[in-house]
Structures are given as C-alpha cells and as structure tokens.
Amino acid sequence: MFVFRLDTHSGVPPYLQLVQQVRQAVLLGFLQPGDRLPLIREVVEDLAINPNTVAKAYRQMEQENLVTGRPGQGTFVDERQSAVMPASTYTSLRRGLTTWLRRAYAAGLDEQAVDALLASVHQEMRNEGVA
C-alpha cells in the first residue's frame, strides 16, 4: 500500500504534497494503473493529519484524472495514467539531466547551488508562461 509522508517545513500546502507524491510515484512507476490508494481514514490516522486536507488532495487528484474513486471500493490510480510518459522518454530525459548535473558539479556547483539555479530558471519560464 502506498505510504504518504509530510514535510512540514517545505512551505508547500499539505494537500498539494500528497498530490505531488502520487503524481511522482505514478511517473516513476512506483504506482501503477489500478493500484489502490489508502482510505482517507487510514491516511488521517497514519499521519495524524486533518481529514479535510486528505479529502481535498483526493478531490484534486480525481479532477486531474490521476485517480478514480469507486464508491464502496476505494480510490485507484486511473487506467489512463500509463501513457503519460513512455519509459523511453523518461530514460532519455534522465540521461540528459545526469549529463548536465555532472557538468554542473564539475564546474564547482553543489546541490544547493543546483537547486537555486533550477528554481531561478523555473521562475523565468513561469514568467514567460512556458511552465
């Protein structure tokens, strides 16, 4: 069963953290179409988290077609999720990133500097309306 976790220092709203974790797990193949997510009650009692937060996360995931709720059965990873990114695309993007990171480290950047650089490029692209 999928296990959620919470980082309370990230500044990312908890419901969004839950959504991102599922999105990421689907992308990386840790969650596959048809896999069942824990019940809201189970997440609440596991994380000692507000049930409204979990409900909001599940609602958002349904709206994004990331998961489907089946009444009386639970919430399942949507069948359409398999085609989101072909494995070859994922592998190729990953390889490109590894090459780039090697160059960054060789140039003397550390992990935090890379994060900062990434954040600033993200910001630029957001401003241009790309990302």
Place this chain on the structure above:
Amino acid sequence: MTTGEFALRTDGVGKRYRKGWALRDCTLALPAGGVIALVGPNGAGKTTLLRLVVGLLAPSTGTVEVLGHDVTASTSRTLARIGFLAQDHPLYKRFTVAEMLRFGRACNLRFDQGLAEHRLAKLGIPLDRRTGTLSGGQQAQVALALALAKRPDLLVLDEPVASLDPLARHEFMQVLMGAVAEGDVTVLFSSHVVHELERVCDHLVVLDNGRVTLTGDIDTLLTEHRLLVGPRTATGPERSGAVVETVHSERHTTLLVRDGALPVAPGWQARPVALEDLVLAYLRRPGVDVTAVGAA
C-alpha cells in the same frame, strides 16, 4: 461536513479583567466542519477567548455566537452541543477510569459511554485504573474520550498537547483527527506551539496581545503569502502595503509579502513560505493594524 454555516462568530468581543483588557475588538467568523487553531504566545488571550466560547465567561463587550446561538443567553441544550477540554486535562485523580465515565454519563444530556469505552480499549487503557496513576498521555486520552463521548458539534480544547511528549502528542492528534474524520465535529484548539500546525488545521487565528492579528483559511493564507528574495536596496520593490516583514542581510533582502501571485519584479525570486514562519512573522510585528488584516 457542514458547509456555509459558522461554528463560531464573534463580533467586537472584548473581555476586561480588573488588571485590564485581556481581549479587544475580536471579530471572527469560523466555518463549521473544520479544525481551527488558535495560536499566540502565552498571555495573548487564548484561554480567555476559549472560555468565552464555551460560556464559562461573559464578554465585557460584543457578542459570541456558537453554532448559531448567542452563548451568553444559551440554554443547557446549546451547551450540550459544546465539548470543552480545559488545560492540563483535568480528571478526578482518585476516580478509576470507569468511575470517570459514569461521572460523565451522569453530568451530560448526551453521553455515549460505549464509544468512550471502545476508544479507550483500542488505546489499551484499563478501565479499573485510577486516573491519577496513568501516564500524562493516557490521562489526556481519557479526557479526550470523555469530551468526545458527548458527541459535541463543537469541541474546544485549551492547549491539549502542550504538556505531552512528542509521541503522546502524535497519538493524541491521531485520535482527534480520527474523530474529525468520523463525524460532524468542528474542532477549535489553542496552542503556543506553531510547529506542525498545517497538517492538522484548516483554519488559523493568530492572537497577540489580546488582538487578532491574522485569521483565515490556511491554504489561502499560504497562497496569498510568499517570500521574495532580491538584491538589497533602500526601498525594495513597490509593495509597501503588502509587506509583512523585511529582513536585510548584507547584499540581499527577504520580504514576506501578502500579494497573492502578482508578477515578481526583475531580479527578485519568489518562494513559498512555511506556515510556522508565517505565524512567527506576524507575532514579531509590532503594533499591527487590526482592522487591515482581521477581516480576511
């Protein structure tokens, strides 16, 4: 979950003790069906506000409306819908847990003893033990089970986890959040610990020095506020009205702003702010204009 209804509304509420005002101009509208945290330093007026809400105190000015009824004029039927867990989880220390439950049944119009026994059994707390011999965490759980057995529509808790160790604190919140998941209870709790608030509450009220300095839905507050980091300048970008806090280091400046998602000025970077940092920034602010932020 009940929507479109207020669990608690206060209008211009103040409370004056012989020493002076403990609470002033408190105007709040808190939605039903959620978890509301009341945060502030010691002496901010949290306990006073909670005692006004449960009818243990009468306001010096203004009105307090709980579940649609004026609390000062409330009948025992209204009060039966409110559960209150006072600071330090008071129990009769020489009573056994079972005797405590009998006491609860005798004193309340509505009391689900089976529910309390079931909760305590699940936690492995024996009914035949005197409450005074239980651990602090277990005493808190007994007090919580008693309050929940009333099946209140509004449960008010004054610093429920302040005296508990981290593990007992987590277990207490697990049970409390489980109760919220089960039924239509609105929870209002006070805390001077701001750590980990965002995982348990949907709504926040920050009290400082007897006044409300920030109130709102947490996701909305986190979306509205952000940190802007940029080169240190004398003036900073034109955001005078929205800046909550400014921190200068040698070459750059960090601003906490409440500007929704306005485009960022060139050279500046926007970052989300953690709830804990947001609350602390508001508590650090001297002489806040209550009318400007209190209505959010």
